[in-house]
Amino acid sequence: MKNQTALIVSSSLLFSQLAGATTVEFWTAQTQTDRMQTIELLASTFEALYDGVTVKVVPVDENEMATQMAAAVAAGTTPQLIEVNSEIIMAFGEEGIVNTKVHDSVVADIGKERFHKGALTTLTSPDDQYYGLPYHGWIQGIWYRKDWFDEKGLAAPNSWENIETAAKMLTDKSNNQYGILIGTKQDSYTEQVFTQLALSNNAAEFDSKGSLVFNSPATLETIEFYKKLSEYNPPGPQNWRARDYYLQGKMGMFFYSTYIMDDLALAEVAKGSLTSENFKELSGGTFDPDLVKNTAFAPIISHKSAASYGTLSGLVALKTSSMAQSDATKDFIEFMYDPASYITFLHMAPGGMNPMLKGIAEDPAYLDDPNGVFKLYGADKMKQIVSGFDDIRSFSVVEGMTFPESGEIFAKSVIPRMLYSVTIEDESPKKALDAAEQEMKAIVAQ
Template sequence: MVLAACQPQVVTKTVEVEKVVTQEVVVTKEVQVEKAVPTETIVFWSTENQPARAERTQKIIDRFTEQTGIGVELVLVDENAIDSLMAANQAAGTMPDVVFFPLDFAATWYAQGVLDADAATAAVQDLDPSTFSEGALSMVSTGDGKYMAVPSDGWGQLLIYRKDLFDQLGLEPPTDFDKIMAAAQALKDAGYIGIMAGTDPGQVFTQQCFEHFALANGVQLTDAEGNVTLDTPQMVEALDFYTTLMRDYGPGDTATYWLQARASYFAGEAGMVVWSPFILDEMAGLRDSVLPNCPECADDIAYLAKNSGVVPAFSGPSGGPAQYGQVSYMGITTGANAEAAKQFVEFWLTDGYLDWVGVAAEGKFPMRRGTPDEPNKFLEGWGNLEVGVDRRAPLSDFYSADVLSTIIEGANNFDRWGFAQGQGELVGAIYSELPVPQVIADIIEGNMTAEEGATELQAMVEEIQAGLSSGE
């Protein structure tokens, strides 16, 4: 399809308007220009289904239609149902043209013929691959120079720490395993919980927290051929470190999950916490249902925001800096009007981009840093976007330039188990069955050693993988 032939059709009409001037009726003619009538329409599925976010999304769509004449039907879908909905629509031949979706589905959808890698790669090339986060692109690489989808936005897990307490205790920022352990011990000795992170055997939060530490120590779920690689010295080291850290310097509760972790940090009880950046606006006191209540917060509700440091990527003794990241993508389906869909995606990541990440800036970090002419355009713009629920303000009102730049720099280290090796389906099964949190709880409770835990996980994940291969 040649898009040059798809320009907006401008429709005019003549309207008779009566105006009364000094008791005389004067009939004049005014020409009113109606909105452009779309010459074609594409369908866009989005998981940003909260009303306020949907309203902002529609405004961006309206701008695209005004500029191009291409109509867009916005369909809001639940992230938990999107996979089954896509399967049903693929079978019926009614897939959307463009879909906004989390990384978890990329490999599976590509293998099932849902995603058009040629169209996505063409969009990435048009926008310039060097303007994107390397990690976000690598996680959807097909292995032959193409990309399954176009990186949109994401969030990277953070190790957040009380900078004021670290300064008082003479502690270095917790950028590696040794410094994390030393800080946790010193904080506990000073009467605080050293660190809050996941230990609940039934929570994905525990998987997310530990995976961050495992990646930092060079642990991967599989090798390039898909062989499970969890029974390794690096994994034993990561399991031993994490379980010792949480058992000796955590809250002493083996069922810690995200709600307790945030609550302890907000109450001023813990000196470190592992959490997503969705905590940033809450630490600033912009959400009434989750307000910080530390002793210092009584005089300044944003005290924690102003006195916390962040470490996005840290490293273990056997690995380099790594950060657990959840990335979302714009995918063009194999049933799409490919040219119109590509034009929509390219608009979304240029003219509409800051408005898009501004839908929920604290958790929508731009995976496209800027343009070839302005390499940091979107990163700099992100720092000035407003966040919050009951009140809205830019993150830069509460967090220093150093904190924001640290978060920005961390985006290049986003990593996840399995995706770069094409094991998205296995990752999904592991997140469903949660063998890792179960083993972590067993080690903390003294039911097995770290060595036994690594061996057990190797066997459990191999069994899950075999079940997927046999269709069980």
């Protein structure tokens, strides 16, 4: 901890000092005790560098953020800064309570080109205002056996054609080997995989005017492609757990988020996927220390457009009548983006918290994470992994407009149930799509 403090202080000595006393109240969604300790360390370091400024760190459960903010707005006690997910950020932006001038100033100081384009666009309003500043997130894509791909002369699975070709060529059912893993259970993993493919085909749930447009030729084509891919999936309804096939050398590629990184790199973490307990078709195996070296990642899938899928959280300055508070908030945000501070924060959850600024993922200090994972991937792979944030998209935000109904559709598993009926129950894609649309209309009408 002392070394972290020294590193942060030494890298921040050039920050300007603020005159006068002021308080920045910072609400963070990181409520775990160990994470709060790290954030308190960062706040204390900032206070040591900026005379007269106090940072009050307040943990707020993300599920309670909107309710507590509404109460604070009504009472006139809003914080100066929050850290929360993108959906809540956009909602607060539409309510008019965010300080976009501070965000503009931070982007200008750091450099717009430093941010991953898709991440910054996700938090941009229809009239090009920054409702928040992207800070961390995870990205999904296809993890694949690059050594197998090279042996068979296969191109990286970054397009529909390449994915289908590789899935077919790498499937050998007689030897219990499968080309790909996609979700076919009625759960969130299935929706996450489908969403990335759908977005790459320009399919959507809503248009920018809020009209439901899910039942479209683009969505139907995606469902039909999804059904094709399921032919190269392990048998039966599957979800993320079937990653065991990959870790036991029985699968060519699978969709997963960056949370899988330690499983591929560390024997202790991987052991839960090396047994026969989860699948009777698997006999278990030993950890392959070369798996991380032989694994590559395709974060962006292209068909009619390029798309990646993931989640991100950002920093949001809120409106205040105090110029001193506004200035202090801006300085604290920029301190949090300083490499030493930023890396300290991101290392609270290696793989789960990835940087939104270009160059951080290759920084030697970032590669030296507490679990020793990132060094096993190396700077080039880490850069490739976070490049997915350049094209990150979602169903819930369209051209800067947010649609909370998308979250309700997600909560009721409309899409996973639709895909289950097609891939497991052999329902026709058109009939399943029509039924899903009717469910969505009912949800929107509520």
